[in-house]
Amino acid sequence: MLVLDRIGKTYPNGVHALGGVSLEVELGEIVAVIGGSGCGKSTLLRAIAGLDPASEGAVFLDGERIGAPHEKIGVIFQEPRLLPWLKVADNVGFGLGDRPKPERAERVAAALKRVGLADKAGMWPRELSGGQAQRVAIARALVPRPEVLLLDEPFSALDAFTRTDLQDHLLDLWADAKPTLMLVTHDVDEAIVLADRIMVMRLRPGRIFDEIAVDLPRPRDRQSAAFDFVKRRVLAALDRSLDRAAIGAEDEQKAEAGAAMWW
Amino acid sequence: MSVVAMTIAAQRSPAQERSAPSRRTRLIRPALGLIVPVTLALAWEIIVRLGWTSGRLAPPPSVIFWTFVDLARTGELQRDTLVTLSRVAAGFAIGAVVATIVGAVTGYSTTLRRLLDPSLQALRAVPSIAWVPLFILWLGIFEASKVTLIAVGVFFPVYLGLMGAIQSVDRKLVEVGRAFRLSDFAMVRRILLPAVLPAYVISLRSGLGLGWMFVVAAELMGASEGLGYLLIDGQQLGKPAEIVAAIVAFAIVGKATDWLIALAAAPFLRWEDVVRHD
Ligand SMILES: Nc1ncnc2c1ncn2[C@@H]1O[C@H](COP(=O)(O)OP(=O)(O)O)[C@@H](O)[C@H]1O
Ligand SMILES: [Mg+2]
Numbered sequence: 001m002l003v004l005d006r007i008g009k010t011y012p013n014g015v016h017a018l019g020g021v022s023l024e025v026e027l028g029e030i031v032a033v034i035g036g037s038g039c040g041k042s043t044l045l046r047a048i049a050g051l052d053p054a055s056e057g058a059v060f061l062d063g064e065r066i067g068a069p070h071e072k073i074g075v076i077f078q079e080p081r082l083l084p085w086l087k088v089a090d091n092v093g094f095g096l097g098d099r100p101k102p103e104r105a106e107r108v109a110a111a112l113k114r115v116g117l118a119d120k121a122g123m124w125p126r127e128l129s130g131g132q133a134q135r136v137a138i139a140r141a142l143v144p145r146p147e148v149l150l151l152d153e154p155f156s157a158l159d160a161f162t163r164t165d166l167q168d169h170l171l172d173l174w175a176d177a178k179p180t181l182m183l184v185t186h187d188v189d190e191a192i193v194l195a196d197r198i199m200v201m202r203l204r205p206g207r208i209f210d211e212i213a214v215d216l217p218r219p220r221d222r223q224s225a226a227f228d229f230v231k232r233r234v235l236a237a238l239d240r241s242l243d244r245a246a247i248g249a250e251d252e253q254k255a256e257a258g259a260a261m262w263w
Numbered sequence: 264m265s266v267v268a269m270t271i272a273a274q275r276s277p278a279q280e281r282s283a284p285s286r287r288t289r290l291i292r293p294a295l296g297l298i299v300p301v302t303l304a305l306a307w308e309i310i311v312r313l314g315w316t317s318g319r320l321a322p323p324p325s326v327i328f329w330t331f332v333d334l335a336r337t338g339e340l341q342r343d344t345l346v347t348l349s350r351v352a353a354g355f356a357i358g359a360v361v362a363t364i365v366g367a368v369t370g371y372s373t374t375l376r377r378l379l380d381p382s383l384q385a386l387r388a389v390p391s392i393a394w395v396p397l398f399i400l401w402l403g404i405f406e407a408s409k410v411t412l413i414a415v416g417v418f419f420p421v422y423l424g425l426m427g428a429i430q431s432v433d434r435k436l437v438e439v440g441r442a443f444r445l446s447d448f449a450m451v452r453r454i455l456l457p458a459v460l461p462a463y464v465i466s467l468r469s470g471l472g473l474g475w476m477f478v479v480a481a482e483l484m485g486a487s488e489g490l491g492y493l494l495i496d497g498q499q500l501g502k503p504a505e506i507v508a509a510i511v512a513f514a515i516v517g518k519a520t521d522w523l524i525a526l527a528a529a530p531f532l533r534w535e536d537v538v539r540h541d
Contacts, residue, residue, distance in 0.1 A: 049442065051438060051441060051442060068444075069441055069442050069443070069444045070444075071444065074442075075442045077435070077438075077439075079435065081435050081436060081438075081439050083436060083439070083453075083454070083457070084534055084535075085457040085458075085460075085531075085534045086457075086534075094439075094443060094453075095443045097443075097445075097449070097453075124534050125534075126534070144443075
């Protein structure tokens with residue numbers, strides 16, 4: 001189980017990016033974090049990943065405190081971030097450096113086949129399309145068999161066709177080993193297609209504003225009325241999260257500071 | 264999936280159309296560059312042959328060619344080339360090694376950069392030839408001062424290139440290394456080194472270019488052998504063809520050494536040459 005215990009983050013430059021986020025995520029659960037830009041979504045994910053530890057509170061995975069990158073946690077960034085000097089297969093095997101060569105080759109081949117890119121193993125990353133590159137990045141993150149996979153707007157740089165294709169593909173891959181997925185997105189459809197739970201975040205300092213359970217059977221039909229119903233709820237919550245009036249009294253000071261910018 | 268495949272195919276075709284003519288121009292372009300020098304050389308040859316001018320101070324291509332052949336036949340050309348080459352090799356090795364060490368530590372550590380870089384930048388502002396009298400006083404007029412001057416010339420481009428390359432390594436890729444929990448050593452070997460290599464090779468090549476420039480300067484200022492000596496000898500004895508032959512030898516050996524570096528680095532830089540297909 002992944003536990004976030006009142007995570008807060010103040011950057012060295014004084015930006016109060018996160019203000020006490022608490023959350024418990026069961027193994028195998030898919031949680032989407034959604035919110036306006038700058039509300040601390042990436043900050044939250046980077047704290048969980050141990051890349052940029054929280055300044056307050058703590059992250060626990062199976063009771064173990066996470067303060068640095070952990071072998072049970074995989075990360076997928078907005079860009080594929082493939083290493084341009086490694087062939088596709090070596091990129092996929094990047095996280096298996098400590099394994100014997102035959103095992104590495106076998107697992108890489110299996111992963112590439114699983115993401116439908118077996119024929120691209122000997123190519124350079126530059127030779128891939130954006131969608132293919134991101135699939136390689138997904139394979140790279142999944143090959144060490146993480147217990148938790150963190151995704152920071154993984155499909156936002158892709159065109160709409162490729163995006164829906166990769167969303168379905170991600171669910172398909174997830175079904176293999178059912179790791180915990182925590183996905184940051186600003187695409188409401190994406191959150192509803194993928195997630196069991198959607199956390200709506202609010203700005204300044206970032207915290208969880210609302211939580212919406214998505215009780216739709218998978219695969220989810222983006223055109224169905226039930227989908228639309230959930231979508232309206234999420235949109236309404238997002239709307240309220242951006243509404244200045246909804247900001248609580250404890251944040252009056254911050255709200256004023258924000259309001260000052262309008263004058 | 265099929266819709267995706269279709270859009271990919273649709274995006275691909277215009278790119279391929281564009282690449283077709285560029286392949287043809289790639290063959291024509293070098294040939295185009297040869298027209299002017301070859302025409303000029305031929306014209307000069309004809310003018311001298313027709314007796315319009317003696318060509319004494321500016322010998323025609325055929326005379327230069329035969330001077331070159333004669334110098335090679337006596338073994339003088341090979342001996343001088345070897346001497347010059349060994350000076351460049353020694354200076355390049357020293358300059359490049361020191362620059363690599365200093366460039367690596369200043370690129371890696373901000374503290375060391377703040378400590379060392381201002382002094383080095385100040386030294387760089389001195390035209391390196393200005394050091395020659397000092398080097399000669401310190402090291403004598405023989406090999407040591409020449410090699411030192413060449414090493415100084417090689418040092419700066421390599422130092423600046425490597426330091427800059429390390430500083431501009433994509434932080435996002437370093438973060439991938441961190442996410443996969445690479446040790447410091449593995450981070451250097453698996454991320455920093457390959458990321459820095461292209462710029463480092465370029466800096467080595469420009470360092471080598473300066474090394475060749477400085478060997479000429481060093482040999483012009485006093486040498487009893489070497490290609491630079493051949494230049495001076497040709498000047499003092501009024502043999503312009505010998506000067507041009509030495510220049511040609513400089514060009515050939517200089518280009519060959521540059522090509523050697525490029526060749527040695529090529530297997531590690533193949534990924535750079537790949538053109539995007541989509
Ligand atoms: N490294 C950093 N240093 C200082 N401030 C930062 C840094 N990263 C993000 N911030 C600030 O923290 C806030 C949240 O950023 P981020 O987590 O990237 O938001 P999101 O991913 O939701 O768009 C923003 O106001 C941003 O400007
Ligand atoms: Mg972000």
